[in-house]
Amino acid sequence: MRGLPQRPARRPGQQGAALLLAMIILALVTTLAAGMVWQQARAVQVEAAERARAQSAWVLTGALDWARLILREDLRAAQRRGPLYTSLGDSWATPLEEARLSSFLAADQDNNVDSGPEAFISGRIVDAQSRYNLRNLVDGTGRIVPVQLAGLQRLAQAAGAPGSAADEIAQALARAYAPVAAGGNPQAPIKPQQLSDLRWLGVDDATLQPLRPFVTLLPVLTPVNANTAPAEVLLAAIDGLDLGSAQRIVQARQRNPYTTLPALQAVLPQGATLDATRVGVFSAWFVVTGRLRLDERVLEQRSLLQRDLDRVTVRRTERRSFATSAR
Numbered sequence: 001m002r003g004l005p006q007r008p009a010r011r012p013g014q015q016g017a018a019l020l021l022a023m024i025i026l027a028l029v030t031t032l033a034a035g036m037v038w039q040q041a042r043a044v045q046v047e048a049a050e051r052a053r054a055q056s057a058w059v060l061t062g063a064l065d066w067a068r069l070i071l072r073e074d075l076r077a078a079q080r081r082g083p084l085y086t087s088l089g090d091s092w093a094t095p096l097e098e099a100r101l102s103s104f105l106a107a108d109q110d111n112n113v114d115s116g117p118e119a120f121i122s123g124r125i126v127d128a129q130s131r132y133n134l135r136n137l138v139d140g141t142g143r144i145v146p147v148q149l150a151g152l153q154r155l156a157q158a159a160g161a162p163g164s165a166a167d168e169i170a171q172a173l174a175r176a177y178a179p180v181a182a183g184g185n186p187q188a189p190i191k192p193q194q195l196s197d198l199r200w201l202g203v204d205d206a207t208l209q210p211l212r213p214f215v216t217l218l219p220v221l222t223p224v225n226a227n228t229a230p231a232e233v234l235l236a237a238i239d240g241l242d243l244g245s246a247q248r249i250v251q252a253r254q255r256n257p258y259t260t261l262p263a264l265q266a267v268l269p270q271g272a273t274l275d276a277t278r279v280g281v282f283s284a285w286f287v288v289t290g291r292l293r294l295d296e297r298v299l300e301q302r303s304l305l306q307r308d309l310d311r312v313t314v315r316r317t318e319r320r321s322f323a324t325s326a327r
Contacts, residue, residue: 064290
């Protein structure tokens with residue numbers, strides 16, 4: 001009886017080639033699978049980050065609306081009490097210290113302090129007219145106003161800024177606000193919208209840094225609010241005032257805010273004069289800052305608000321995100 005035909009034995013070289021091909025195919029499949037898993041995980045991370053960013057933006061937008069409501073209701077209360085003035089004793093001046101976001105959702109039965117997200121919110125409202133407005137340095141035709149320049153020079157000296165800081169800033173703004181001839185000038189500088197924009201005009205950070213706590217840049221001319229401004233800013237707004245007298249003005253308003261300019265004039269030293277275009281007791285411009293901290297990331301929103309007699313309008317908003325370790 002004949003036996004079954006036997007397969008020819010594979011040569012060692014053929015077996016090695018088959019094994020190598022199988023290993024290559026396995027490595028290729030593993031690589032493709034790993035790539036697909038990584039792409040899927042990356043897509044999930046991107047989607048989660050985008051969702052968190054959108055949710056954070058909505059939270060900060062809600063906080064901004066709440067700040068607008070506070071400012072509007074504060075104005076209504078001021079109108080009811082008599083003379084219209086703005087002071088640090090008003091409701092808007094109380095900052096919101098960092099608190100867990102879920103604590104604001106306690107009224108919702110589906111959310112509580114234990115189940116809420118690990119997100120923390122804080123914020124504050126600052127009177128923009130408590131600072132010296134650099135826009136006051138030049139008039140509508142771009143010419144430097146001498147009394148305003150002299151006031152900024154006093155402020156720069158009190159703040160420890162370089163001696164040429166006031167002149168440098170004034171010259172830069174004069175170039176920016178100079179009238180443009182018919183037909184336009186492609187080389188004309190862009191009008192700055194905020195302090196950081198002064199770098200476009202050649203004002204470096206070393207010149208501006210000592211002044212940052214005391215100055216701002218608003219779209220229109222504004223007086224300094226004597227009820228909220230620090231002593232250094234009062235030096236710039238009131239001619240004939242020394243630093244000691246300015247500090248006494250700040251101390252006196254803590255007991256009784258100045259409700260009118262005559263009330264402020266009564267506490268000024270002899271020789272000091274008030275100009276209603278440079279100093280007042282009411283504020284219409286505010287800066288609202290909201291911060292949302294989620295794990296190691298912080299989203300900060302800063303908005304410039306203008307308060308009229310019947311509404312509060314957002315004039316500018318900017319956001320930035322950073323890691324807490326970068327602070």
